[in-house]
Amino acid sequence: MAVRIAVGNHKGGSGKTATTTLLAAAWAEQGKRVLVVDMDPQGNASRRLGSAFDPNHPTLTTSEVVRSGETGVAAQAIRPCGWPGQYGELVHVIPARFDLDNRLSEAGVVGAVLRLANALEGVDDDYDITLLDSQPSMAHLTQLALAAAHWALAVADPEYDGVDGAIRFRDFVRDAKTLRGLGNPDLRFLGVVVNRADARVGAHRYQLDQLPATFGADLLTTDSTPETLAAPELALHIPERAAIKDAADTEIPVRLLPGAPARLVADLYTRLALCLFAKVTR
Amino acid sequence: MTAKVPRKNPGTKIPPPPPLTPRVEDLNVGKEPAPTAGRPRAGSEDQPRYQQMIRGESRLRPDQVTDLAALRREVARNRRNNGERITDNTLLRLAVDLLIANAHKLVGDTEDELRVSLLDTKQNP
Ligand SMILES: Nc1ncnc2c1ncn2[C@@H]1O[C@H](COP(=O)(O)OP(=O)(O)O)[C@@H](O)[C@H]1O
Numbered sequence: 001m002a003v004r005i006a007v008g009n010h011k012g013g014s015g016k017t018a019t020t021t022l023l024a025a026a027w028a029e030q031g032k033r034v035l036v037v038d039m040d041p042q043g044n045a046s047r048r049l050g051s052a053f054d055p056n057h058p059t060l061t062t063s064e065v066v067r068s069g070e071t072g073v074a075a076q077a078i079r080p081c082g083w084p085g086q087y088g089e090l091v092h093v094i095p096a097r098f099d100l101d102n103r104l105s106e107a108g109v110v111g112a113v114l115r116l117a118n119a120l121e122g123v124d125d126d127y128d129i130t131l132l133d134s135q136p137s138m139a140h141l142t143q144l145a146l147a148a149a150h151w152a153l154a155v156a157d158p159e160y161d162g163v164d165g166a167i168r169f170r171d172f173v174r175d176a177k178t179l180r181g182l183g184n185p186d187l188r189f190l191g192v193v194v195n196r197a198d199a200r201v202g203a204h205r206y207q208l209d210q211l212p213a214t215f216g217a218d219l220l221t222t223d224s225t226p227e228t229l230a231a232p233e234l235a236l237h238i239p240e241r242a243a244i245k246d247a248a249d250t251e252i253p254v255r256l257l258p259g260a261p262a263r264l265v266a267d268l269y270t271r272l273a274l275c276l277f278a279k280v281t282r
Numbered sequence: 283m284t285a286k287v288p289r290k291n292p293g294t295k296i297p298p299p300p301p302l303t304p305r306v307e308d309l310n311v312g313k314e315p316a317p318t319a320g321r322p323r324a325g326s327e328d329q330p331r332y333q334q335m336i337r338g339e340s341r342l343r344p345d346q347v348t349d350l351a352a353l354r355r356e357v358a359r360n361r362r363n364n365g366e367r368i369t370d371n372t373l374l375r376l377a378v379d380l381l382i383a384n385a386h387k388l389v390g391d392t393e394d395e396l397r398v399s400l401l402d403t404k405q406n407p
């Protein structure tokens with residue numbers, strides 16, 4: 001069975017979707033098979049993976065999958081992502097469409113939160129990693145992802161609200177009451193990826209300095225050596241880089257963009273991907 | 283190696299679920315789902331079964347939710363005819379029928395006492 005990681009933060013714009021798609025690309029470069037499940041009705045991850053919803057050719061999405069909730073039904077909605085070559089072979093996606101929002105009103109029905117977990121049962125056995133991208137909320141759609149996941153990963157931008165949202169997400173996931181409600185007692189918090197850091201911005205510098213005290217060993221590094229894993233103050237952060245926006249806009253993996261800055265970003269995610277994989281398979 | 287999601291039942295072969303068709307919905311606006319216009323009115327026989335039912339709120343214990351989902355999957359798996367959809371609500375309706383059929387056994391002032399009076403076969407042969 002794939003290791004399932006739900007990506008979240010109560011705040012939007014911290015880079016949940018960027019982290020999801022860039023990690024998917026990095027793991028594919030390492031020969032890993034990745035399934036991306038888009039649980040945000042905005043469908044940003046689907047589009048950045050080259051699998052945007054086409055109104056002229058409707059295909060199955062997470063909306064139909066969750067609505068059904070039948071065991072194993074998600075298999076019908078999987079398709080290769082739109083990235084070229086090996087990326088397209090290794091990265092598959094269950095895309096999202098705006099009407100995924102309609103699933104929210106069904107949240108009150110008994111067992112509704114387990115619909116995605118049921119639908120994915122037995123479906124991602126042949127993948128190494130399943131990434132579940134979520135919307136900036138801790139309501140039903142995010143809970144569906146958390147109920148199906150083994151791990152929850154927070155992405156924080158180093159500003160007050162970004163850190164605050166990541167703390168709320170972490171505390172929600174670590175709350176025994178949450179886990180009971182989700183029917184997923186083994187869900188674990190994987191850590192915090194710091195993204196969009198710009199050390200020239202005073203507020204960022206201040207937040208970056210505080211992060212080790214705030215998150216302790218939960219602060220993830222892009223370096224997988226035992227020393228840096230043990231010493232959060234050595235943590236590296238993902239900087240604010242135009243290449244990340246360019247990759248998102250052009251719907252291709254960042255490594256395929258020309259130029260040294262794109263390569264540096266891709267290398268950073270290679271290291272983050274190695275570090276995370278070591279952590280979830282330890 | 284990896285953290286286990288406990289709901290998976292190893293060794294049981296899961297039959298393929300019924301095929302889905304893409305279905306682009308209008309966004310729900312207001313309290314009721316939007317695409318109700320043109321549907322038969324509540325209470326008429328030609329409606330899907332779930333619309334003939336009245337919606338009731340119930341609060342269940344987390345272990346009941348998990349066990350109910352597991353039971354629903356098992357029942358669904360063991361069916362020979364897949365025509366009818368078995369949901370958690372199907373089983374809840376059976377539980378209510380069972381309760382009402384055994385209502386004469388109920389004695390007690392608290393939930394625990396009522397449960398014992400219903401489930402303890404020694405006390406109520
Ligand atoms: N490290 C980064 N450098 C530059 N732009 C980024 C970075 N991370 C995310 N972005 C951009 O910021 C915007 C918000 O990021 P996104 O991944 O959509 O956030 P979320 O999914 O958390 O709402 C997007 O336009 C994205 O391309």
Ligand SMILES: [Mg+2]
Nearest residue numbers: 016017040044
């Ligand atoms: Mg997003």
